[in-house]
Amino acid sequence: MEFVPEEGKLPNKDCSTLLLPALSIGNVGQLAVDLLVSSTRAERIGYLDDLFVLPCVGNDAYGPIPCGDLALPLEAYESSSNALTLVQQRSPVMKGMLVDFAKHLANFASTTGKKHVVLLSSLDFGRWQKIDMSSGPQIYYLSSVNPDGTDHHCEQFGWKRLQEYDPAQRCWKYLSSLAEENSMRDNNLPFDDELEEEDYYPSLPFAAVFSCLKAKGLKVTCLLCYCSEGDNIPDAFNLAEAACKLLGLSPRNFHGDESGNWLIPFSWKTVYGPPPDLSIF
Template identity: 75%
Template sequence: MEFNVEDGKHLHDECSTLILPALSIGNVGQLAVDLLISSMRADRIGYLDDPNVLPCVGNDAYIPSPQGDLALPLEAYDSCSNSLCLIQQRSPTVKGMMVELAKNLADFAAASGKKHIVVLSSLDFGRWQTIDVSSGSQIYYLSSACMDGTDDNCDKLGWKRLQDYNPVQRGWKYISTLAEGNSVLEDSLPFEDELGEEDYYPSLPFAALFSCFKAKGLKVTCLLCYCSEGDNIPDAFHLADAACKLLGLNPTNFQGNDGGNWIIPFSWKSVYGPPPDMSLF
């Protein structure tokens, strides 16, 4: 992975917390990072070039009158007023290369002095067996603070640790072994046709990121929500708000956010395409 800095810009040492998405159902993590970047008026400082991410290019995602800045697959933003660095991933990971991408991102985070990594992602609502919707959408977490994935701060915020996380379970052991750079015996490989319900979580991108950042000795917290495919914008607000609570930030105090509310990214205007041609009706 190569980090390319834009002319006249640089990484800021004070931005020691890194927020990034893990691609999953509904793209909720990406939408939440979009919302944070837009609301913080974060400054793009460069982009990451990695062969494990599919190439893509698009219009400026945040400014209605773009100045010719193209959106790229992996972009880095700094919000110095909030001591945050944010990475946005806009295209899928090459199949089978998620662990390699996670290792490269962990190397970048460690080399650039990041102390705390916050991963935002979503989980498939259809796999949740005993869901309780009485209190609305729930935030679940997984933290490197303790061996069992718990974190006192997250518990105080009323969140639940990701159920069924077990660091000695086959899938989690396998991904951790890869993250640490150790060889894996062939008979310990979890073949796709043998995957059970307990292998669902460790097979997701957030698990690779969690394991690789942890293997680098970095503090990492994954914030997760269950969702279905469809309009996931409300889930993005929920996840972005959770990230702010975790870090003690108040969206109404974001620098440049004069209205005191979240700033909707310009690119969201075309999330579902243009409105229907009313002459058809």
């Protein structure tokens, strides 16, 4: 993975926290990063070039005027006032190359001096075992602070550790071994269509990135929410707000509008296409 800086721009060493999405159902992590980039008015400092990320290109996601700035698969932004680096990922990783990509990402975080990595992702609502919506949408977390994934700081917000995380379970253990480069790939592990219920979570992108970051000795916190495909903008707000709580940030201190509210990304105006033609009703 190569970091290609914008002309005349260099990464700020004081931005020691890295925040990025892990692709999953509903693209909630990506939407949350969009919201944070827009609301903090983070400045694009360059992009990441990786062989294992599928190519894509589009118009600027945050500017209202088509000025020729292209959106690329992996972009790096900085909000110096919040000591925050944000990476937005807009296209998936090539099949079978997820761990290799995660290692590249971990190397980038390590070599650029990041001390804390916050990973935002979503989980399939259909696999939620203990549904309790009495307190509204819930945030789950997974942390590298303790071997069992717990973190007292996260618990203070009322979040629950992802119960399905078991470092002794075969796929979690194998993933950790790959991240630490202690084993070759095991062809005896099940194929995607043979995965059991307990294998679902370690098969997701966030698990590979978490394992590789942890193997580098970095502090990493995964913030997760359950969702279904559809309008996931409310889930994105929920996840972005959780990230702010974790990092001690507030939208009122961002460079948004005068009310201190979130600044909606311009690209969200067409995220679900144009409105329906009313003449059909």
